[in-house]
């Protein structure tokens with residue numbers, strides 16, 4: 001379970017996608033948006049930003065904020081330490097990286113989207129987004145994510 005809700009304004013959405021897959025309700029906003037709009041959208045969420053001026057303004061408005069560095073691994077380690085993000089992919093909790101909707105776990109026979117035959121043949125379970133229809137599976141991308149997560153965990157330990 002991810003108890004925290006986030007609003008991320010940095011890293012071209014990459015960090016937001018990660019947080020969604022880790023099960024956190026995460027909105028993304030373009031960092032070029034007006035500060036006032038970003039702050040308004042942060043109400044009820046934790047603002048995650050690289051913009052130090054915005055951090056100061058958020059604190060003034062009583063908005064929870066986490067200032068993250070540029071590197072994804074470090075940012076995730078900090079969010080784990082400061083906001084309790086669990087560094088584990090639980091498919092039952094994962095949200096769509098593109099639209100933040102909770103994903104459904106489906107069997108191969110339920111996949112309606114056209115996928116490469118090898119993908120269909122070599123996987124039994126898939127994740128589907130009920131909102132945008134994207135389908136995900138535990139392929140190379142997933143294994144690479146697990147590798148990244150183990151790096152993040154190491155960094156996380158060094159923060160304690």
Ligand SMILES: [Zn+2]
Pocket residue numbers: 096097098099100101129130131132133134
């Ligand atoms: Zn979606």
